[in-house]
Amino acid sequence: MEQHVRADLSGLKPQRRSLGKRAAPYLLGAPAGLWLIVFFVVPLITMLSLSLQTCDAVTLACSLTWRFANFSDALSTYHTQFVRSIYYGMWATVIDLAVAFPVAYWIAFRAKRKNFFLLMLLLPFFVSFVIRTLAWEFILSDQGLVLGTLKNLHLLPENFHVLATGVAVIAGIAYNYLPFTALPLYVALERMDPRVLEAAGDLYASKRTSFVRVTLPLAIPGIFAAFLLTFVPAVGDFVNAQILGGTSNTMIGTVIQTEYLVNNNYPTASALSTILLVIMLVGIFLYGKLLGSRTIEEYI
Amino acid sequence: MTDPKRPNMDPALLRGLTQPRYSRRQFLRNAGVGAGAVGLGAILAACGTKGVSTSSSGGGLPNAGMGTPAWWQKQTLNKQLNFANWPYYIDTSHGTHPTLDTFTKDTGIKVDYTEPIDDNTSFFAKIRPQLQAGQSIGYDIIVLTNSAAALGEMIDFGWLIPIDHSMMTNFDKYASELVTNPSWDPGNKYTMAWQSGYTTIGYNEKFIKTPPTSIEDLWNPAYKGKIGMMGIPEEIGSFGMLAIGVDPATSTPEDWTKAAAKLEEQKPLVRSYYDQNYIRALKNEDIWISMVWSGDIFQAATYQGYPFLKVAIPDQGLMFWTDNMCIPIMAENPLDAMTYMDSVYDPHTQALIEDYNAYVCPVPDAQKIIANDLNDPAVANSPTVFPDAHVQSISKNYYHWKDSQELTAWNNTFVPIYQG
Numbered sequence: 001m002e003q004h005v006r007a008d009l010s011g012l013k014p015q016r017r018s019l020g021k022r023a024a025p026y027l028l029g030a031p032a033g034l035w036l037i038v039f040f041v042v043p044l045i046t047m048l049s050l051s052l053q054t055c056d057a058v059t060l061a062c063s064l065t066w067r068f069a070n071f072s073d074a075l076s077t078y079h080t081q082f083v084r085s086i087y088y089g090m091w092a093t094v095i096d097l098a099v100a101f102p103v104a105y106w107i108a109f110r111a112k113r114k115n116f117f118l119l120m121l122l123l124p125f126f127v128s129f130v131i132r133t134l135a136w137e138f139i140l141s142d143q144g145l146v147l148g149t150l151k152n153l154h155l156l157p158e159n160f161h162v163l164a165t166g167v168a169v170i171a172g173i174a175y176n177y178l179p180f181t182a183l184p185l186y187v188a189l190e191r192m193d194p195r196v197l198e199a200a201g202d203l204y205a206s207k208r209t210s211f212v213r214v215t216l217p218l219a220i221p222g223i224f225a226a227f228l229l230t231f232v233p234a235v236g237d238f239v240n241a242q243i244l245g246g247t248s249n250t251m252i253g254t255v256i257q258t259e260y261l262v263n264n265n266y267p268t269a270s271a272l273s274t275i276l277l278v279i280m281l282v283g284i285f286l287y288g289k290l291l292g293s294r295t296i297e298e299y300i
Numbered sequence: 301m302t303d304p305k306r307p308n309m310d311p312a313l314l315r316g317l318t319q320p321r322y323s324r325r326q327f328l329r330n331a332g333v334g335a336g337a338v339g340l341g342a343i344l345a346a347c348g349t350k351g352v353s354t355s356s357s358g359g360g361l362p363n364a365g366m367g368t369p370a371w372w373q374k375q376t377l378n379k380q381l382n383f384a385n386w387p388y389y390i391d392t393s394h395g396t397h398p399t400l401d402t403f404t405k406d407t408g409i410k411v412d413y414t415e416p417i418d419d420n421t422s423f424f425a426k427i428r429p430q431l432q433a434g435q436s437i438g439y440d441i442i443v444l445t446n447s448a449a450a451l452g453e454m455i456d457f458g459w460l461i462p463i464d465h466s467m468m469t470n471f472d473k474y475a476s477e478l479v480t481n482p483s484w485d486p487g488n489k490y491t492m493a494w495q496s497g498y499t500t501i502g503y504n505e506k507f508i509k510t511p512p513t514s515i516e517d518l519w520n521p522a523y524k525g526k527i528g529m530m531g532i533p534e535e536i537g538s539f540g541m542l543a544i545g546v547d548p549a550t551s552t553p554e555d556w557t558k559a560a561a562k563l564e565e566q567k568p569l570v571r572s573y574y575d576q577n578y579i580r581a582l583k584n585e586d587i588w589i590s591m592v593w594s595g596d597i598f599q600a601a602t603y604q605g606y607p608f609l610k611v612a613i614p615d616q617g618l619m620f621w622t623d624n625m626c627i628p629i630m631a632e633n634p635l636d637a638m639t640y641m642d643s644v645y646d647p648h649t650q651a652l653i654e655d656y657n658a659y660v661c662p663v664p665d666a667q668k669i670i671a672n673d674l675n676d677p678a679v680a681n682s683p684t685v686f687p688d689a690h691v692q693s694i695s696k697n698y699y700h701w702k703d704s705q706e707l708t709a710w711n712n713t714f715v716p717i718y719q720g
Contacts (some may be wrong), residue, residue: 045343045344045347046347048344049343049345049346049348050343050347052344053347053348056351056352056704057704057708057711058449058453058456058703058704058707059352059353059430059457059704060349060351061349061351061352062332062347062348062349062351063348064341064344064347064348077660077716078719080720081719127624137580138584142585142586142666143585143586144584145718159525161525164525164571164586192557202452221405243577245572246570246571246572247567247570247571247572247573247718255719258715258719259427261421262419262422262533263421263533263711265708265711265714
């Protein structure tokens with residue numbers, strides 16, 4: 001009896017895996033983890049810390065003084081830039097979605113040579129971001145190619161200008177981030193099973209109904225990804241406003257850049273960055289709740 | 301005696317029933333939270349930086365013992381020079397720099413000429429970590445402007461090598477009094493001027509028919525949306541001061557506030573606040589009138605096909621600045637650097653450099669050579685290249701910040717104007 005039980009137990013004994021096997025997942029994850037710690041966690045903590053420090057403008061000696069006033073000071077000076085950045089970013093994203101959706105739809109469902117058209121979509125973006133924006137500055141300048149000609153034809157008043165307006169900045173951002181909107185939309189639409197649409201047709205859904213009730217819901221993860229990839233960098237953009245904007249189009253990215261690099265005002269710059277990060281995280285969290293994060297998991 | 305109301309119980313059991321037991325797990329959890337809070341505080345605090353010690357705070361500076369006659373005696377020529385300058389700042393012809401080629405031919409010193417500096421503050425921010433660690437920044441000569449804080453800080457921190465006064469024969473003989481023994485570097489202990497220049501008004505004569513004569517022209521409502529200002533604290537602040545009739549060099553914090561109010565008033569008229577890209581806006585005719593650096597306009601008008609761009613001299617004065625050559629600590633080829641720095645004070649060499657960049661010439665004797673040998677009266681007779689008595693009498697110096705509080709106050713006064 002005693003012996004019988006013992007034999008049973010030995011059969012239940014868990015198999016001991018070798019040390020190497022047990023460590024394998026950690027070892028495989030180590031490069032990514034290390035990368036994340038060095039290039040994300042450490043800078044993030046440094047930023048949080050700096051946002052509560054007091055620094056000497058000349059010697060750059062900084063010490064943690066838990067100065068929460070850095071936040072209120074930064075907000076009271078630069079709240080307009082925050083609101084403006086979100087407003088511009090939102091407009092640019094909406095424009096991008098409106099422009100990119102038909103294009104992505106067409107390439108995904110109608111185009112014969114998909115890769116060719118995708119390449120055409122991406123080709124301008126092989127040129128540097130700043131160079132392309134400078135090109136727009138040149139094209140849109142007051143006496144330039146477009147406006148100069150129209151003014152000479154007396155189609156526009158002499159003092160009309162596009163540069164140094166909010167419209168120019170929004171257009172610049174929308175232009176620069178278009179591929180970030182178009183590609184996720186394309187991926188979402190392209191992987192859609194055409195038989196689902198055929199089924200909708202078989203069930204007497206009109207083209208319009210099958211688009212609204214089948215295509216669009218299936219594209220939601222793509223729209224969500226496109227929104228994130230466009231809106232987040234658009235709000236923090238610091239190039240377009242500087243090149244295409246005027247005195248009342250400054251965006252928060254430009255302010256942060258100047259505070260860090262020109263004024264050596266690390267605490268204010270860090271506080272502004274932290275506020276921007278929090279606003280974006282909260283906004284995206286709410287947006288994710290609204291559209292449902294389940295769909296994103298499905299999408300990934 | 302036992303209390304009749306109280307049941308006769310084991311006190312240990314009673315305590316166990318009436319008071320929460322502090323379990324080991326909970327203890328560990330609480331301890332963890334506590335340690336976490338302390339740890340986060342410690343981590344956040346560890347991000348503080350010690351900063352740099354300055355000459356006023358005492359102690360040995362990084363350049364202690366460097367640049368003495370004995371130290372210079374020990375240096376040898378390495379036949380190599382790494383020179384960091386601003387863009388478009390030296391004679392250029394078909395992709396080469398003739399004066400540098402001549403220098404190499406005469407001395408055997410190979411010059412690696414680069415143009416990495418387009419802003420004092422951000423260039424300083426880039427080289428700062430290496431200097432603080434006592435490492436070479438890879439350049440033997442760098443060029444910094446006296447109007448920005450960086451040069452003064454480099455001197456205060458002991459990050460420059462005092463130059464060798466026994467090797468300044470050309471400088472001693474030919475240097476203009478504008479750059480000899482200057483207020484920002486008494487006795488030329490650390491620096492020799494590369495070029496000086498004026499921050500003044502530039503305009504497009506196609507649109508502005510009567511040449512501007514006053515700083516107030518930048519406030520003229522007729523030019524609404526066509527006015528450019530500089531988004532650089534010391535530049536815009538000084539122009540605000542000139543506009544309210546105050547000499548920037550002797551201004552007070554109250555003047556700063558008044559100047560800021562004056563600039564704020566101008567804002568609706570201003571197209572944009574620029575760094576050096578104002579020159580692009582002027583060329584594109586997006587702006588008609590702007591704060592400018594004198595030589596930029598001259599180069600655009602003479603060499604780049606924009607003859608309608610002109611420089612004006614406002615009655616209230618123009619800002620005079622100097623870009624200074626200096627040798628950072630740990631430079632690998634200090635003797636080669638010294639040799640070069642003095643060589644540009646040779647009037648013939650300087651004439652070639654000046655004829656290209658048309659800023660304010662540090663060598664008055666170059667004027668005759670430019671006029672006669674190079675046959676370029678436009679540069680030779682320009683009052684902003686070889687300033688006459690009138691221009692010299694109205695040119696103003698920048699404010700010198702006494703400490704970091706003043707610098708912060710200055711920035712806090714003027715930065716919001718161009719970032720608002």
